[in-house]
Amino acid sequence: MSLALYKKKRSFNKTPEPEGGKKSKSKSLKFVVQKHDATNLHYDFRLEMEGVLKSWAVPKGPSMNPEDKRLAMMVEDHPYDYRNFEGTIPAGNYGAGTVMVWDEGVYDAMEHEDEPVKTQEKILLGELKKGDVKIVLHGEKLKGAFALVKMKGRGENAWLLIKKKDSESSKTDVTKKDRSVKTKRTLHQIAEAEGGEVKKRTPVKKRNSQPVLLNEQDPAPVKKKSLKTKS
Numbered sequence: 001m002s003l004a005l006y007k008k009k010r011s012f013n014k015t016p017e018p019e020g021g022k023k024s025k026s027k028s029l030k031f032v033v034q035k036h037d038a039t040n041l042h043y044d045f046r047l048e049m050e051g052v053l054k055s056w057a058v059p060k061g062p063s064m065n066p067e068d069k070r071l072a073m074m075v076e077d078h079p080y081d082y083r084n085f086e087g088t089i090p091a092g093n094y095g096a097g098t099v100m101v102w103d104e105g106v107y108d109a110m111e112h113e114d115e116p117v118k119t120q121e122k123i124l125l126g127e128l129k130k131g132d133v134k135i136v137l138h139g140e141k142l143k144g145a146f147a148l149v150k151m152k153g154r155g156e157n158a159w160l161l162i163k164k165k166d167s168e169s170s171k172t173d174v175t176k177k178d179r180s181v182k183t184k185r186t187l188h189q190i191a192e193a194e195g196g197e198v199k200k201r202t203p204v205k206k207r208n209s210q211p212v213l214l215n216e217q218d219p220a221p222v223k224k225k226s227l228k229t230k231s
Contacts, residue, residue: 003052005076009094016087020079023051028106029117029124031137032083033062035178037187037199038097043175045072045161047107047135049121052077054128058161061175062142066165072148074157086182088194097199098191101182105139110164131159140181144168 003020012019024030032053034044043061046053056072063070086101109120109127113136127133131150137143145164163169179186191197 003077003079006078009076011093015089015093017085017089018079018081020081022079022081024048024080026106027117029108029120030080030083031105031107031135031139032101033103033139033142034085035061035100035102035187036095036097037099037191038089038095041199043102044075044099046078046083047124047133048080048083049124049128051080053080053082056148056159056161062146062161062163064142064144064163064168064170064172064174066163066169067171068163070161072159072161074159084182086180086190088191091197097197098187098194100180100185100187100190102178103139103141103181105137105142107138108136110134110136110145134164141174141177 007019010017030048032046034046036042036044036057040059043058045056045058045062048054055075055078057075058070058072060070083104084101086099088098089096109115109123111134112120112123115123124133124135133148134145135148136145144166145168147160147162147164149160149162151158151160180190183190185193191199
């Protein structure tokens with residue numbers, strides 16, 4: 001898959017993000033969730049397919065509660081080696097802010113766990129095209145069955161990330177586990193160590209409202225009248 005859009009948005013002499021090129025040598029498909037303290041705090045959910053990371057920005061982060069339907073905005077493909085990136089994107093660059101490897105692991109196509117990786121990729125790409133991706137995650141924080149479902153009438157890139165009901169389901173807020181699975185650091189510790197801005201955020205009160213469309217790398221709500229426009 002093409003990384004042209006990813007590369008177009010970045011100046012690699014100014015950002016420590018990987019330019020791409022490394023390929024997977026694993027016999028399993030990898031996933032990563034990166035907590036990204038950009039203009040708006042969000043989580044980047046990434047699934048390996050065909051040598052790249054299919055990526056969604058999830059403003060509220062993933063949930064282990066099947067009752068939660070988390071808005072997930074599909075963004076450009078990222079290189080496979082981006083799954084190891086943890087650090088600070090300097091101010092003035094696309095997606096400027098601190099990035100943490102919040103969770104990582106391997107995953108399978110649901111109900112096809114015993115199939116070869118190439119077969120699973122083919123199934124997953126077919127589901128991606130149809131807008132209904134069913135996966136099983138084997139991470140440190142995220143475990144069990146999940147679905148990514150494309151939303152109708154909410155813009156071209158709007159999806160929902162939903163936990164399936166299984167033995168791993170829980171009403172406990174998994175985002176409270178706020179340290180990197182790679183370095184055990186918090187976002188503030190990563191920012192302080194790498195010269196990034198340590199941001200103070202005011203907790204947002206929960207409101208009963210319908211999901212709104214978000215921008216790509218720096219998710220921020222836009223007005224309802226823009227919901228049918230492309231992002």
